[in-house]
Amino acid sequence: MSQLLGFDLLRPAWTVAMLAAPLLLAAGVFGLVLRRRELLRWADARRVQRLFPGLSLGRARLRVVLAAIALLLGAFALTGPVRGYSLQEVERAGHDVVVVVDTSRSMLVQDVRPDRLTRAKREVRGLLQRLEGDRVGLLAFAGDVREVAPLTHDRRTLEQFVDTLSPRDNLVGGTNIGAALERAVSLFDGRSGAHEAIVLITDGEDLEGHGLEVARTAADKGIRVYVVGMGTEAGGKIPDEQRGFVRDETGSEVVSTLDGSTLRQIAEATGGDYLSISDAVLPLEELYEKRITKLDTRELWAGKLRVPHDRFQWPLVLALGCMLLESGLRERRSTRRRAGGDA
Numbered sequence: 001m002s003q004l005l006g007f008d009l010l011r012p013a014w015t016v017a018m019l020a021a022p023l024l025l026a027a028g029v030f031g032l033v034l035r036r037r038e039l040l041r042w043a044d045a046r047r048v049q050r051l052f053p054g055l056s057l058g059r060a061r062l063r064v065v066l067a068a069i070a071l072l073l074g075a076f077a078l079t080g081p082v083r084g085y086s087l088q089e090v091e092r093a094g095h096d097v098v099v100v101v102d103t104s105r106s107m108l109v110q111d112v113r114p115d116r117l118t119r120a121k122r123e124v125r126g127l128l129q130r131l132e133g134d135r136v137g138l139l140a141f142a143g144d145v146r147e148v149a150p151l152t153h154d155r156r157t158l159e160q161f162v163d164t165l166s167p168r169d170n171l172v173g174g175t176n177i178g179a180a181l182e183r184a185v186s187l188f189d190g191r192s193g194a195h196e197a198i199v200l201i202t203d204g205e206d207l208e209g210h211g212l213e214v215a216r217t218a219a220d221k222g223i224r225v226y227v228v229g230m231g232t233e234a235g236g237k238i239p240d241e242q243r244g245f246v247r248d249e250t251g252s253e254v255v256s257t258l259d260g261s262t263l264r265q266i267a268e269a270t271g272g273d274y275l276s277i278s279d280a281v282l283p284l285e286e287l288y289e290k291r292i293t294k295l296d297t298r299e300l301w302a303g304k305l306r307v308p309h310d311r312f313q314w315p316l317v318l319a320l321g322c323m324l325l326e327s328g329l330r331e332r333r334s335t336r337r338r339a340g341g342d343a
Contacts, residue, residue, distance in 0.1 A: 004079070009082075011078065018079075020075065024064075024067060028067070028068070032060055062329060066326040067326050069322045073322065074315070077313075080310070083311050087307070088307045093298060093299050094132070095293075095295055096135050096188055096189075096196045097292065099124055099138050100180045102120070102200075102201060103117060103142055103165050104141075104174065105239075105246065106203050107120065108239045111232040112230060116231055120230050121165055125159055126282060128155045130285060130289070135153055136152065137150050137187045138161055138162065141177075143173050144170065145180050148165070151188075175205050176206075177206040177211030178206070178211045178214045181198065181215060181218060193218075193221045196295075197223065198218065198223060200227045201284070202228075202229070204231070204263040205259050211262065212266055215266040216270075223270065224291075226272045226292065227264070228274075232257070235255045237255055260276055273287060
């Protein structure tokens with residue numbers, strides 16, 4: 001954490017705003033010098049004082065200084081200065097959610113823009129932004145399954161892992177939904193499935209064919225599977241770096257389509273839900289808000305948390321004081337001008 005004047009700063013980026021204070025001071029002083037020079041071109045100092053009895057360059061300088069100090073202190077308050085910490089007992093309750101992403105080559109099909117996998121990663125990042133108190137694990141699968149991240153509260157690291165998902169990391173080709181679900185179930189502690197959920201993102205071409213069987217096993221443990229179908233029924237050709245598109249044994253280009261029927265059966269077998277990418281603008285976030293948040297929660301973490309003591313009030317009060325003084329000097333000058341005019 002960044003420090004300044006013995007304070008830890010929660011938002012150190014705002015220190016840049018503090019540079020505006022000396023710029024304001026320099027601009028104000030320069031303006032006063034030009035103003036004084038312009039006045040002295042037409043009359044000497046005594047005559048200027050008689051013509052403008054309410055004019056006080058000293059008071060004007062003080063106003064500029066006060067405005068600059070107020071800006072400096074206000075910007076410092078925005079940096080979130082803290083000093084001192086206390087330990088606070090914290091309990092965190094939530095859900096355990098394992099996100100399972102299909103990274104097979106068929107996920108490169110562009111029937112979903114820009115392509116199925118890129119859209120899936122965008123969906124997962126959006127989901128991670130909404131999770132509060134939940135632990136999330138991440139799996140990637142094709143013909144094999146890869147544990148990208150165990151259950152964790154570290155959303156920032158998870159987002160970085162999501163960005164790296166690619167078919168290039170697959171050791172075995174194909175789409176083995178059953179193996180992916182088995183691995184997802186194994187990440188849970190097995191005590192109770194009421195707070196646990198699996199989010200499966202795939203185009204649904206379960207080439208091994210036992211995804212539904214594993215889903216029923218998960219249902220027996222109380223674990224629900226929520227599925228987002230990534231693709232369209234019309235489908236599209238699978239890109240191939242060497243041949244342009246993937247071809248079958250006869251040399252024909254392979255067209256990958258969304259198998260929504262199988263995915264719906266997997267979700268419904270566990271009491272979960274199914275949405276295709278065509279059904280909603282943000283299907284994964286919709287499933288989370290309407291379904292996963294309604295599941296039971298469980299205490300996932302308890303311990304002591306260091307809570308910083310905010311000190312932004314000090315510079316903020318001083319900044320307000322400087323602003324009031326500056327405003328008072330301006331009002332005093334206006335009053336003198338009116339009094340001079342009445343006379």
